[in-house]
Amino acid sequence: MSIIKVEKLSKTFKVKLKEKGLKGSLKSIFKPRYKTINAVKNISFEVEKGEIIAFIGPNGAGKSTTIKMLTGILYPNSGNIKVLDIDPKTERKKLAYQIGTVFGQKEQLWTHLTPYDNFKFFGAIYDIPESRVEKKIEEFKELFELEEFINTPVRNLSLGQRIRCEIVASLIHEPKVLFLDEPTIGLDPVVKENIRTLIKIMNKEYKTTIFLTSHDIGDIEKLCKRVIIINNGKIVLDDSMENLKYHYLNKKIVEAKMKEKVNLDDEDGITILKDKGYNLKIEVDITKKSVSDAIKLLNPDNIIDINISNTPLEDIISNIYKEEKK
Amino acid sequence: MLMEVKNQFKITLLSVKYALVREMLNKTTFITNILFMILNNASFIIQWIVLYSLKDNIGGYTFNQVLLLWGIAASTYGFSHFFFKNAYYLSDTINNGKLDSFLVQPKNVLLSAITNSVETSAIGDFIYGYIMLFIFGFSIKNFILFTFFTICGGFILTSISVILSSLSFWFNKSDIIVDTGNSLMTSLATYPDGIFKGIVKILIYTLIPAGIVNYIPVEIMTEFNINLFLIVIIFTITLISLAFLIFYKGLKRYSSSNLMVARI
Structure with missing residues (x-):
């Protein structure tokens, strides 16, 4: 069953153009010129119940605009949206x-109140009876390990603790879909891992469908089974993480420590990334040459140590972004 | 529907309560803010004492009526700025895309946005208004009428600010219009009605309705008039409806932003 259904969604913004200097400002008063920016162009996709989906793209690609239309913050110019069969435009x-x-860049909590009071406030916003809110807070306190700081004012919390509370606050009313816009922005690796665990628990325990935007490849790799890549307002890829890796991982990185120097300059399917004499790093295009052939060229007897790895997901994704630009 | 209104009311009060708690974090600043506002307002009365020592009647008002006028002007301002402080910063909220967090909540966006913080010094204005009422002449009837006009006037002031601020959905930099409109409402509120003639007189009962917020209440409290009383009620309801209508009309044009924002 589709939880989110988007059909031919578009959004344009009108931006006033101004020439430089005072003269330009005066001119724009009497003869204003506008530029239309197509932030989202005719996109369609569906999200199934219980999915954790990564909605990614470079800055200005249209991610936030789409998420804001899905949540009822922005009005689309055309197209249809149904989230849980509800139209965000008319039934916000x-x-x-x-x-x-949860918008990683925007804070929803009252900073002078404790997370506990904030959770109660959010409970009231969603018209949840107080006894149920108390029960829910108790449950979350244990599940998400909030005990240590639940009674400390939010302004005194670390960024990681704060984001954790932001996410918990957005769960008080047991939402069926959770929209996370860059939830791990500015967090250290340990805290990022904490947040990811929290997201996984939510998805597993409460069957919450999660719609995630992030620039952090770790978030995407560790959490999502499906990726939608948006660039210049258009969807350029909508595929499972497995397929993405399978199709784009036709290149292997081979790093070898050699006894003697080897010359691979004119070999087809091999790109030398680094050649420091006895230390060699090459990229093997497996559509042209198998890894074993590449190793044969190096001569196995000549190898002291070898490491074969995939192209990092980060590189794959930036390549997709770049391809679109071309 | 009734339940929805009740829940909305509960959230609005809770929002105001938490905003007040925030202001009270620093007790000294909190109390001095209130006291200095009362003193500040009291200082204006001195010029009227001097004027009335020379003349008994200025612009059709006795000294007592001027006190009542100041009382109503202060209490309506206090009521509006205390409960709906953010109505006066709404154009900034709209321009900088700060409505997002209210739009994802199942509550009235406008009410959530304007009750998100309180102005401490407005408590001083509010108290000052009632001190003036006591000096004018306290009676249960006067107290009820004064409170009623404070609420109506407060709603009118807030609505005007919301209407002007909502222009931000259409034009950039409408904050200048908002500031001018709001300051006109306060600066035209504290002079005897009789000194205004011609166009200004028409304006204060229409576009800049300082007359409806301040002068009609003084007239009703001096001598009750049912017609004038109804005018205040109808005007208040109309303006509130208009504020909601224009705000929600504009909201469709809201363009959000990606600025880093914290609720502090």
């Missing part, structure tokens, strides 16, 4: 009871 309030949102 009804939808709000069913979804949760």
Whole structure:
């Protein structure tokens, strides 16, 4: 069953153009010129119940605009959206009871209140009876390890603790879909891992569908089974993580420590990435040459140590971004 | 529907309560803010004492009526700025895309956005208003009428600010219009009605309705008039409806932003 259904969605923004200097400012008063920016162009996709989906793209690709249309913050110019069979455009309030949102860059909590008071406030916003909110807080306190700081004002929390509370606050009303817009922005690796665990627990325990945007490849790799890549307002890839890796991982990185120097300059299917005499790093295009052939060229007897790895996902994704640019 | 209104009311009060708690974190600043506002307002009365020592009647008002006028002006300002402080910063909220967090909540966006913080010094204005009422002449009837006009006037001031701020959905830099409109409402509120003639007189009962917020209440409290009373009620309801209508109309044009924002 599709939880999110998007059909031919578009959004344009009108931006006033201004020539430089005072003269330009005066001119723009009497003769304003506008530029239309197509932030999202005719995109369509569906998200199934219980999925953790990564919605990624470079800055200005249209990710946030799309997420804002899905949550009812922005009005689309054309197209249809159904989230849990609700149209965010016409039934914003009804939808709000069913979804949760966390914007990593925007804070929703009252900073002078403790997480506990904040959770109670959010409970009231969603019209949840106080006894149920208390029960929910108890449950989350244990599940997400909030005990240590649940009674400390939010302004005194670390960024990681704060983001954790932001996510928990958005779960008080047990949303069926959670929209996370860069939830791990600015966090250290340990805290990022904590947040990812939290997201996994939510998905597993509460069967929450998760719609995630992030620039952090680790988030995407560790959490999502499906990726939608958006660039210049258009969807350029909508595939499973497995397929993405399978199709784009036709290159292997071979790093070898050699006894003697080897010359691979004119070999077809091999690109030399680094050649420091006895230390060699090459990229093997397995559509042209198998890894074993490449190793044969190096001469196995000549190898002291070898490491074969995949192209990092980060490189794959930036290549997709770049291809689109071309 | 009734339940929805009740829940909305509960959230609005809770929001105001938490915003007040925030202001009270620093007790000294909190109390001095209130006291200095009362003193600040009191200082304006001195010029009227001097004027009334020379003349008994200025612009059709006795000294007592001027006190009442100041009382109503202060309490309506206090009521509006205390409960709806963010109505006066709404154009900034719209321009900088700060409505996002309210739009994802299942509550009225406008009310959530404007009740998100309180102005401490407005408590001083509010208290000052009631001190003036006591000096004017306390009675249960006067107290009820004064409170009623404070609420109506507060709603009118807030609505005007919301309407002007909502222009931000259409034009950039409408904050200048908002500031001008709001300051006109306060600066035209504290002079005897009789000194205004011609166009200004028409304006204060229409576009800049300082007359409806301040002068009609003084007139009703001096001598009750049902017609004038109804005008205040109808005007208040109309303006509130208009504020909601224009804000929600504009909201469709809201363009959000990706600025880093914290709720502090």
